[in-house]
Amino acid sequence: MSVIRGSVVPLSRSLGRRHPRRRLLAVAPGLVGAAVLVLSGCAGPGTAATATPVPSASDWSYNGATGPAHWDAVAKTCRNTSASHESPIDIVTGTLKSGSATQAVRIDYHPTSFTVENTGHTVEAVPADLTADAIELDGTRYFLQQFHFHATSEHTVDGKHATAELHLVHKSKQGEVVVLAVLLDPGADNPALDELLGAIPTSGKEAELTHAIDAAALLPAGSASAQYEGSLTTPPCTEGVRWNVYLSGVTLSTAQLRALTEAYAGNHRPVQPLHGREVTRVPAA
Numbered sequence: 580m581s582v583i584r585g586s587v588v589p590l591s592r593s594l595g596r597r598h599p600r601r602r603l604l605a606v607a608p609g610l611v612g613a614a615v616l617v618l619s620g621c622a623g624p625g626t627a628a629t630a631t632p633v634p635s636a637s638d639w640s641y642n643g644a645t646g647p648a649h650w651d652a653v654a655k656t657c658r659n660t661s662a663s664h665e666s667p668i669d670i671v672t673g674t675l676k677s678g679s680a681t682q683a684v685r686i687d688y689h690p691t692s693f694t695v696e697n698t699g700h701t702v703e704a705v706p707a708d709l710t711a712d713a714i715e716l717d718g719t720r721y722f723l724q725q726f727h728f729h730a731t732s733e734h735t736v737d738g739k740h741a742t743a744e745l746h747l748v749h750k751s752k753q754g755e756v757v758v759l760a761v762l763l764d765p766g767a768d769n770p771a772l773d774e775l776l777g778a779i780p781t782s783g784k785e786a787e788l789t790h791a792i793d794a795a796a797l798l799p800a801g802s803a804s805a806q807y808e809g810s811l812t813t814p815p816c817t818e819g820v821r822w823n824v825y826l827s828g829v830t831l832s833t834a835q836l837r838a839l840t841e842a843y844a845g846n847h848r849p850v851q852p853l854h855g856r857e858v859t860r861v862p863a864a
């Protein structure tokens with residue numbers, strides 16, 4: 580834990596169990612008020628210090644009466660209004676605003692020890708050192724808090740889903756959130772994920788990985804990105820999250836993707852309306 584401001588909510592409350600590691604986040608007041616987020620799943624669930632209630636992991640799901648269309652029942656911030664700036668979105672490549680390479684995310688990842696967790700909604704990997712891996716964007720440094728998966732993808736490109744999507748969730752010392760999103764499709768094996776995908780624990784459990792992971796091996800080399808302002812894609816759907824979606828994907832083997840979808844298939848929120856937001860195409864650095 581490097582930054583805690585305001586009141587905090589342990590992950591254990593939302594998961595209904597004790598948890599050895601609190602992953603808490605204070606979001607800058609200019610972004611989403613004084614929200615304090617628990618970085619789990621797509622950076623959620625959990626807020627405190629605001630009127631937004633803390634949704635329990637068991638109170639929402641990806642289908643039926645507790646599915647995305649009903650998330651506003653557990654967090655009113657998930658309600659889609661004409662002013663909402665929610666995620667994920669469909670990235671329409673023909674309408675992207677042109678950006679410059681100076682806006683590209685700079686990666687400062689290293690081989691790092693991770694724990695793999697099954698949160699009940701996703702497979703998530705948490706670094707042992709929450710300051711070990713970082714990115715830089717617009718002169719600000721953001722530290723990797725966890726990465727996790729959705730299947731099928733949450734973002735779409737020109738209306739098309741990828742088989743799965745990886746979210747690498749970062750926060751700055753000021754509590755601002757940046758998520759790098761990587762679309763995953765079948766192809767060559769990615770050895771960096773071999774141990775993790777072979778060690779997915781049962782729901783509510785975690786397992787220490789013996790081999791370090793260099794998260795740079797999870798990113799597409801030389802890819803342009805789509806950048807926009809959005810939200811968490813899980814309750815409480817808090818806005819003020821900066822997204823960088825790589826326009827080129829990476830491949831996992833069919834067996835690796837199967838390991839993900841056997842744990843969670845269909846853990847994706849549908850795309851949300853843009854409501855006037857600009858999406859910028861940023862070339863690779």
Ligand SMILES: [Zn+2]
Nearest residue numbers: 620621746812
């Ligand atoms: Zn996510």
